[in-house]
Amino acid sequence: SNSRPLRIMISGAPASGKGTQCELITDKYGLVHIAAGDLLRAEISSGSENGKRAKEYMDKGQLVPDEIVVMMVKDRLLQPDSQEKGWLLDGYPRSLSQAIALKDLGFQPDLFILLEVPEELLVERVVGRRLDPITGKIYHLTYSPPETDEIASRLTQRFDDTEEKVKLRLQTHHQNVEAVLSMYKDIIIKVDGSALKQDVFAEIDMALSKLLEQKTASESVA
Numbered sequence: 714s715n716s717r718p719l720r721i722m723i724s725g726a727p728a729s730g731k732g733t734q735c736e737l738i739t740d741k742y743g744l745v746h747i748a749a750g751d752l753l754r755a756e757i758s759s760g761s762e763n764g765k766r767a768k769e770y771m772d773k774g775q776l777v778p779d780e781i782v783v784m785m786v787k788d789r790l791l792q793p794d795s796q797e798k799g800w801l802l803d804g805y806p807r808s809l810s811q812a813i814a815l816k817d818l819g820f821q822p823d824l825f826i827l828l829e830v831p832e833e834l835l836v837e838r839v840v841g842r843r844l845d846p847i848t849g850k851i852y853h854l855t856y857s858p859p860e861t862d863e864i865a866s867r868l869t870q871r872f873d874d875t876e877e878k879v880k881l882r883l884q885t886h887h888q889n890v891e892a893v894l895s896m897y898k899d900i901i902i903k904v905d906g907s908a909l910k911q912d913v914f915a916e917i918d919m920a921l922s923k924l925l926e927q928k929t930a931s932e933s934v935a
């Protein structure tokens with residue numbers, strides 16, 4: 714069908730499971746996953762001036778300035794694949810100014826997913842997280858261990874995944890989250906992110922299929 718594709722935002726504290734749920738959502742719904750943190754880490758790897766500047770903020774668990782982040786996310790949203798398949802925006806917007814910038818550019822989501830996880834679980838998730846540099850898949854030494862020894866031997870850790878740094882990232886999150894939520898209050902669903910990852914996904918999956926049904930119904934009436 715030529716109906717307008719889904720446009721989704723996902724938000725939550727550091728290590729609340731955004732990236733993990735995005736893997737499951739894109740597998741099923743084919744949306745383009747746009748993660749602000751991944752775009753920034755790619756910029757750091759490229760060795761650019763913007764990347765060097767961004768890393769100074771990420772090292773302190775602070776928000777990277779808007780003039781770097783807004784442009785990066787906007788460029789990715791404007792790519793033809795995001796326009797055609799729909800998008801899943803992960804970790805953006807993280808401040809009122811970022812939300813306003815996006816709105817002014819004409820990007821409005823259909824749904825805003827908020828993952829809620831008690832703080833005492835977050836530190837453990839962060840320090841146990843590992844990444845597969847080949848597939849990009851997210852693991853956890855306890856909760857999602859690697860499938861083979863070969864994968865286990867190549868896993869890496871993020872530079873900001875220490876107990877000390879996650880506390881700073883959490884502080885930044887708390888300072889900004891309410892202002893962002895206020896922009897999307899009519900389209901928020903709150904999901905218990907402390908459940909097993911498949912159960913968290915089941916709840917998100919239900920909301921997304923309902924949304925697709927509603928869209929199809931309203932488009933066939935119109």
Ligand code: AP5
Nearest residue numbers: 727728729730731732733749750771777804838842853910
């Ligand atoms: P970013 O990369 O976005 O990091 P974050 O928000 O701290 O989130 P994480 O990626 O740490 O966690 P996640 O929620 O994706 O959890 P995951 O699925 O991996 O941002 C990094 C930095 O970049 C920021 O600090 C900031 O400086 C900068 N930045 C980013 N966006 C910006 C913006 N818009 N503006 C300005 N600056 C920005 O899961 C975590 C672990 O838990 C994994 O090991 C996973 O296996 C495990 N896990 C997941 N789900 C479950 C479950 N249900 N049960 C048990 N374990 C689970």
